Amino acid sequence: MLKLMNERPIDFGHDRSVYCRACRRKSKVDDSWMSALTKSVICCPACSKQWEAPTDFCFDFNDDDQMKHAHNVTSAYWYHTSLHPDWLLAEFDPEIKLTEVERVHAERYASGGVAGWASRQKAQALHIGTYEAAIENMLRHMFERGAEQKQFYLYRVVLNDDCKILDEVHPEPPAAWGSTAVNDILGNSLEVYRYVNACEDKSSISLALTNRAVSKVQMIPIPILTLQGIARVDELVERLKEAERTPATPLAAPKMDFEDKLREIFGAPRKDSVGKLGTETSKNRFGEELRKVSKELAADLPESIKEKVNMPPITVRSGQEIRSLVEKLVGLHTLVAEPCKVLTELDKQPWKSVSGN
Numbered sequence: 534m535l536k537l538m539n540e541r542p543i544d545f546g547h548d549r550s551v552y553c554r555a556c557r558r559k560s561k562v563d564d565s566w567m568s569a570l571t572k573s574v575i576c577c578p579a580c581s582k583q584w585e586a587p588t589d590f591c592f593d594f595n596d597d598d599q600m601k602h603a604h605n606v607t608s609a610y611w612y613h614t615s616l617h618p619d620w621l622l623a624e625f626d627p628e629i630k631l632t633e634v635e636r637v638h639a640e641r642y643a644s645g646g647v648a649g650w651a652s653r654q655k656a657q658a659l660h661i662g663t664y665e666a667a668i669e670n671m672l673r674h675m676f677e678r679g680a681e682q683k684q685f686y687l688y689r690v691v692l693n694d695d696c697k698i699l700d701e702v703h704p705e706p707p708a709a710w711g712s713t714a715v716n717d718i719l720g721n722s723l724e725v726y727r728y729v730n731a732c733e734d735k736s737s738i739s740l741a742l743t744n745r746a747v748s749k750v751q752m753i754p755i756p757i758l759t760l761q762g763i764a765r766v767d768e769l770v771e772r773l774k775e776a777e778r779t780p781a782t783p784l785a786a787p788k789m790d791f792e793d794k795l796r797e798i799f800g801a802p803r804k805d806s807v808g809k810l811g812t813e814t815s816k817n818r819f820g821e822e823l824r825k826v827s828k829e830l831a832a833d834l835p836e837s838i839k840e841k842v843n844m845p846p847i848t849v850r851s852g853q854e855i856r857s858l859v860e861k862l863v864g865l866h867t868l869v870a871e872p873c874k875v876l877t878e879l880d881k882q883p884w885k886s887v888s889g890n
């Protein structure tokens with residue numbers, strides 16, 4: 534029988550739910566509230582108490598989230614991003630994830646050598662979630678862990694109809710859970726643990742599961758470029774090449790404070806003459822134009838995701854490097870702004886059944 538799958542609406546700026554530990558009430562907050570979360574003083578929308586510590590509140594799932602009902606979980610598509618072109622194979626056979634250097638280190642320092650390390654890896658939970666959570670997870674890995682040049686892959690995951698799901702939606706497991714065997718949490722008979730994601734696509738429900746629960750996956754390398762994206766890349770590459778050829782506008786002399794004035798009078802060097810913003814000089818307008826391009830691309834994205842899609846400062850040397858950089862920027866923008874085009878690419882891929890159970 535054909536199984537009808539549920540592709541949930543994708544919106545990186547959707548409302549979230551927060552729970553206040555002082556008044557014990559749950560409130561819905563919008564994207565501008567989320568954007569202010571890390572930048573300003575935040576008060577409980579229900580009781581107006583100022584939240585001073587991260588423990589004053591937590592994220593909760595939205596009341597209209599269908600995944601709060603266990604019976605909806607196996608008919609929904611789930612997502613995951615990975616650095617591995619065969620993510621599940623890497624989970625079943627973790628040794629293939631090791632570089633030669635890492636293998637030597639694991640053999641020497643890990644308890645039980647490479648085999649011991651691999652067996653502990655295999656026992657850990659897999660994590661899957663909404664499309665938004667998967668993309669945000671990739672962005673975090675890319676920019677916080679210096680993987681911006683690496684190739685990522687997006688997986689769409691379908692679970693087995695009969696997989697055994699733990700009742701209730703739980704808080705996000707502590708970070709230490711990542712190294713705990715999944716059977717220690719779920720026991721031998723259960724396979725899926727639902728939790729409120731507090732890191733990526735906050736408030737959404739994610740799953741920690743054993744690999745026995747997975748039925749099949751589809752995969753595409755990401756970011757992707759659409760036809761429109763390719764035209765945009767050509768235009769932006771030209772702008773950046775032009776900026777690289779244009780000498781930078783000389784910066785105005787930095788402001789001097791009282792101590793600097795005294796130093797000048799007595800002939801001593803300025804205390805901030807090295808490595809301070811405003812005293813730097815760059816040879817051309819490339820950096821300035823790149824910041825402008827990033828800002829323009831992100832202009833129509835939800836506030837709370839804008840900064841996450843920006844590329845970190847990168848030294849670019851050749852025309853080809855400029856093209857690669859722009860392709861990545863435009864591709865990242867597509868993942869967030871035009872998810873339908875990404876899903877259409879996924880639709881074209883063959884399903885790969887999981888045979889390692």
Ligand SMILES: [Zn+2]
Binds near residue numbers: 554557558581582
């Ligand atoms: Zn409150």
